[in-house]
Amino acid sequence: MADETMLDAIESVQDVRVGDLVQGEILAVDDNKQAVVGIIGAGVEGVIPLKELSTIPVENVTDVVSIGDIMDLVVISEIGKDKENGSYLLSKRRLDARKVWQEIEDKFKDGELIEGPVTDVVKGGLVVDVGVRGFVPASMVSDHFVSDFSEYKGQTLTFKIVEIEPSENRLILSHRAVLEAEKAKAKEEVFGKLVAGDVVTGKVARLTDFGAFVDLGGVDGLVHVSEISHAHVSKPSDVLTSGEEVTVKVLSIDPEKERVSLSIKETLPGPWDDIESKASVGSVLEGTVKRLTTFGAFVEVLPGVEGLVHISQISHKHIATPHEELNEGDVVQVKVLDVSEENRRIGLSIKALQEKEDEVVVEEDDYVMPEESTGFTLGDVLGEDLTGK
Incomplete structure (x- = not known):
C-alpha cells in the first residue's frame, strides 16, 4: 500500500x-x-x-x-x-512580454492607438517602451522636418501601430500618423463651422513674401499682403511675427481646395473713418508726395489717406506742371482746405503755408480775379485736354 x-x-x-x-x-x-x-x-x-x-x-x-x-x-x-x-x-519577463504582444496585436487588429515613453534616440529614429520595445523610424516621428530628435527623449507620445511581428520582436510605430489624423479631424471641424464674414482669432504660422498664413486651429488661412493693413505693406515680416495672435475676418472659404482667405485690415478702423476730426479744415499736416499728375499732386497725410494738392495750390508763382516744384517721395507741409468723409476726399494746399513774394493782380474794370477753386473735379482728373471742349 x-x-x-x-x-x-x-x-x-x-x-x-x-x-x-x-x-x-x-x-x-x-x-x-x-x-x-x-x-x-x-x-x-x-x-x-x-x-x-x-x-x-x-x-x-x-x-x-x-x-x-x-x-x-x-x-x-x-x-x-x-x-x-x-x-x-x-x-517572468518573456511571459509578460508575450502577454503584452498579444494585447498589442489585439489593438492593431482593432485599429487602436498605443502610448509609451521614448526611451532612446538612435540613428534612424526613436526607441519606445510600450511594454515591449517599439521603433519609430525618423520619417514617422513628425509631420514636419525635425533636425534633432533629442527633444523627444523622455516624452510620452501616442502611436499608431504600423507593423507587428511578435516572433521577430518587431514593432514599428508612427507618431506622424497620429498627428495627421488629429489635423484632419481639426480641419473638418473648422470647415464645418467657419462662415465667410466671421471674425476670429488665430496665430501667425508662417510668413512669405506674398502674405501671412494664420492658424485657425487646424486650418491655415492666407492673409494676402494687401489685406494686412490699410497702409502699404512691402513685406509681411515688416509688421507681423510668427506666433503672433491676430484678429482676422474670413473673406472666402473653399473646403474642397482647403483654402481660406482672410483679412486683418477688415477688422481695423478704416483710414477714412472719422477723417473730418483727424484732418480737420485748417489743420496743418505733414505728408509724403505719392503721385504727380498734370493737375496736381497726391499727398499721403495719414496711413491710407491721400489728399490732392491742386496745381494751383502748389506755389504762388505760376507753374506749368507739378514736377517743377515737387518730386515723388518729397515730405511736405500741407494745409487742409476741405475734407469729406463720405466722398473720401481731402483738398490740400502747400502755398497756403508759404509767404507770397509778389501778388499778381489782374485788373479789369476794377475786377480782381479770384484764386482757382481748391477742390478737384472730374475735369481735374481728366486733365487740361478737357478745357474748352
Whole structure:
C-alpha cells in the first residue's frame, strides 16, 4: 500500500519542458543577481536571472520579488540532466512580454492607438517602451522636418501601430500618423463651422513674401499682403511675427481646395473713418508726395489717406506742371482746405503755408480775379485736354 502511494506521488509530478508555462515560488535570492524558484507540482527547482525578471531594467532582484512570492513563469532552457534534481532557466519577463504582444496585436487588429515613453534616440529614429520595445523610424516621428530628435527623449507620445511581428520582436510605430489624423479631424471641424464674414482669432504660422498664413486651429488661412493693413505693406515680416495672435475676418472659404482667405485690415478702423476730426479744415499736416499728375499732386497725410494738392495750390508763382516744384517721395507741409468723409476726399494746399513774394493782380474794370477753386473735379482728373471742349 505504501509502495502504491509513493508511485502515485511520483506519477503526479509533472514533467517540465522548454516552453512550458509553470508556477514557481521564490525560495531564495542568490547574490541579488538571480532568484531560486521551486516549480510547483514538479518537485524541481529553477532560477530566474535578473534580466529575466522584468520587461523594464532593474538593478536588484529584491526590487521586483520577495521570498514566498508565487508567480507565472515560462521555461526557457534546461540546466543539468538529472531529472530528479534538474534545474531550469525561467523567465517572468518573456511571459509578460508575450502577454503584452498579444494585447498589442489585439489593438492593431482593432485599429487602436498605443502610448509609451521614448526611451532612446538612435540613428534612424526613436526607441519606445510600450511594454515591449517599439521603433519609430525618423520619417514617422513628425509631420514636419525635425533636425534633432533629442527633444523627444523622455516624452510620452501616442502611436499608431504600423507593423507587428511578435516572433521577430518587431514593432514599428508612427507618431506622424497620429498627428495627421488629429489635423484632419481639426480641419473638418473648422470647415464645418467657419462662415465667410466671421471674425476670429488665430496665430501667425508662417510668413512669405506674398502674405501671412494664420492658424485657425487646424486650418491655415492666407492673409494676402494687401489685406494686412490699410497702409502699404512691402513685406509681411515688416509688421507681423510668427506666433503672433491676430484678429482676422474670413473673406472666402473653399473646403474642397482647403483654402481660406482672410483679412486683418477688415477688422481695423478704416483710414477714412472719422477723417473730418483727424484732418480737420485748417489743420496743418505733414505728408509724403505719392503721385504727380498734370493737375496736381497726391499727398499721403495719414496711413491710407491721400489728399490732392491742386496745381494751383502748389506755389504762388505760376507753374506749368507739378514736377517743377515737387518730386515723388518729397515730405511736405500741407494745409487742409476741405475734407469729406463720405466722398473720401481731402483738398490740400502747400502755398497756403508759404509767404507770397509778389501778388499778381489782374485788373479789369476794377475786377480782381479770384484764386482757382481748391477742390478737384472730374475735369481735374481728366486733365487740361478737357478745357474748352
